[in-house]
Amino acid sequence: MALINNYYIHVVDEKVETSVESSTHPVESGIVITDTVKPNPKTIDISGMIVDAGFYKASEIISALEKLMRSGSLVKYSGRNIASNMQIQSFNHSHPNTVFGGCEFDITLKEVRFAQPSYKAPVDSGSQETETKVPTTPNQETIEVGSTVIFKGGSVYISSDAKKATVTRNRSTCKVEKISTASWSIHQYCLKSTDGGMVYGWCDKADIEVRSDTTVKAITAQGTKQISNGDGEAVYHTVKQGNTVYGLVNGSYKSLGTSVQWVVDNNPTCFSKKGDPTTLKIGSKLLMGYKK
Numbered sequence: 001m002a003l004i005n006n007y008y009i010h011v012v013d014e015k016v017e018t019s020v021e022s023s024t025h026p027v028e029s030g031i032v033i034t035d036t037v038k039p040n041p042k043t044i045d046i047s048g049m050i051v052d053a054g055f056y057k058a059s060e061i062i063s064a065l066e067k068l069m070r071s072g073s074l075v076k077y078s079g080r081n082i083a084s085n086m087q088i089q090s091f092n093h094s095h096p097n098t099v100f101g102g103c104e105f106d107i108t109l110k111e112v113r114f115a116q117p118s119y120k121a122p123v124d125s126g127s128q129e130t131e132t133k134v135p136t137t138p139n140q141e142t143i144e145v146g147s148t149v150i151f152k153g154g155s156v157y158i159s160s161d162a163k164k165a166t167v168t169r170n171r172s173t174c175k176v177e178k179i180s181t182a183s184w185s186i187h188q189y190c191l192k193s194t195d196g197g198m199v200y201g202w203c204d205k206a207d208i209e210v211r212s213d214t215t216v217k218a219i220t221a222q223g224t225k226q227i228s229n230g231d232g233e234a235v236y237h238t239v240k241q242g243n244t245v246y247g248l249v250n251g252s253y254k255s256l257g258t259s260v261q262w263v264v265d266n267n268p269t270c271f272s273k274k275g276d277p278t279t280l281k282i283g284s285k286l287l288m289g290y291k292k
Contacts, residue, residue: 041111067159236288
């Protein structure tokens with residue numbers, strides 16, 4: 001099994017290609033001199049099968065991967081190799097009668113890096129264009145990727161265009177993981193809890209509060225205090241031979257509503273390879289979520 005973001009796929013073959021380009025210059029005697037080496041983007045070609053997995057049907061996984069490809073979204077791949085900042089360059093799938101309800105597939109992932117403008121041109125005061133300033137209060141800030149916000153509580157969705165909520169979560173301090181500006185997006189912000197609140201998914205702007213750093217720290221501390229007072233009880237599992245994160249999340253601890261990625265992110269010392277859910281350490285104490 002492997003993961004593209006939070007979607008399980010069964011990978012049969014995984015091919016990684018890494019290369020560099022080097023510039024060389026001839027000299028009067030001896031071998032040429034190499035002075036610059038530029039790494040080329042890493043590519044990973046994977047193939048295998050997509051079948052029903054956990055909460056998701058194979059058709060939903062296929063649709064989600066196609067949307068990630070069309071939108072150019074950055075994805076994380078966790079298989080025999082771990083890679084971040086990847087884009088799905090191609091996604092081909094066939095549906096033979098040997099794969100019930102699913103498909104065989106091959107996907108090409110390519111490492112990408114987006115260039116950010118380092119210079120912003122000043123506004124010409126003599127031009128006809130005017131900038132409209134929106135009045136702000138001390139507690140209002142611009143929401144950007146990496147911003148700390150407060151999820152007021154409500155529905156959390158699997159994708160920015162999902163019509164049905166995956167889960168409902170309570171108030172939580174969160175970090176903005178992604179922002180979607182696509183025309184088909186319904187839910188603009190992808191949030192992830194930083195206080196154990198189990199929010200991880202796409203949310204509506206109406207359910208988000210923006211706070212100053214001081215206010216965020218106060219709310220975070222208050223949330224932690226509430227959990228320690230009995231509003232949320234931490235649930236742990238001692239890892240045994242044969243346990244998998246996927247099996248635990250979707251089995252005995254399904255009622256907690258956590259995801260594989262949440263368990264991986266909140267238990268970094270329980271895995272022999274960082275970020276790889278398949279490298280569970282036997283005997284480690286795994287935080288599975290919080291029981292209300």
